[in-house]
Amino acid sequence: MSDQVILRVATKIIVPTILLYALYVQFHGDFGPGGGFQAGVIFAAAFILYALVFGLRRTHNVLPTWVVRACASIGVLIYGGVGLLTVALGGAFLDYNVLAHDPVHGQHYGILLVELGVMTTVFGVMVAIFYFFAARGRQDL
């Protein structure tokens, strides 16, 4: 599809907006609808749109497969790490109250970190699955 001028220009404008919107959904999830899962999917959608218009090879240059695979694992590690951290600080597993002096602040930190983990994993998994599907049977990648 890379010969379509309108698609290329429109994609170049839309992709940064989608990335920014994903971050908005991520960090505004405490106040409105949204959260890590939705933000991860939207973040992945931006890269998938880029891959659809500009091709897999260029997307691989921006975002190699090992990065998305690492993202998928790092997110789960962040989530589990928060749980282990709360245990180390003397609370129960995923008991965010101990993360800060004030329990409510601790809850805020915990939710922020946990949502970050969810977003990282979902983003990595979505893009990686798309990569695997799209690269199937192609010799040139």
Added chain:
Amino acid sequence: MGVLLDFALLAFLATTALAVVRTTNLFAAVMLAGIYSLLSAGLFTVMDAVDVAFTEAAVGAGISTVLLLATLALVGSKVKTPQLRITDISAKVPLRRPIFPLVVVLVTGGILIYGTLDMPSYGNPENPIHQHVAPRYLEDSAHEIGVPNVVTSVLASYRGFDTFGETTVVFTALVGVMILLSAMRRKDRFGEERWGEENVPTLYGGFVTKFRLDQDGRMKAAPEDRDGEGGGT
């Protein structure tokens, strides 16, 4: 107004579902599935479940449509119609209209609808689901968690362990896809990745591997089954 919107959305949903079943063009079916997801998202929004609607719109209408399209790029968008053999036509095989599956479906559907008659009505505050832990979450979330969106506080804090499980499930899905789709990629001795034949599933639930690795690490096609045990691969 809300009821009218519900009816319109549900009618669209039913129509789209029927169209997905009826169409033989897989590209149209994928697009209709995306429309189905978008309509469900609208229905969730009418039910005030905006977080769920958000997820449905992003995953159902967005990502899964793209994944299905990527699959269509590999398999083509036409349903393969079974070829009638000459003998079938000459023998005038009557068109089979299986009645038994229809009866099973109707009876099961009837039982399910009968079951819903005993369920509490939708949105009733006296329902058991609103009496269990929901009041505690709604009342204590503001000063315990301090997050305005109660969905987030339930998801990430009260039910953080469940969400950890869900994240792990997503991760496990990737591992499964990776194992299934990248098992065919092998590096030859020059360090270049090569595609082998697939592992072809047989009718009996096993796999017939159509490639093997030679002694020097290069891939060779597996020798043909001489006694025909491969089962039409």
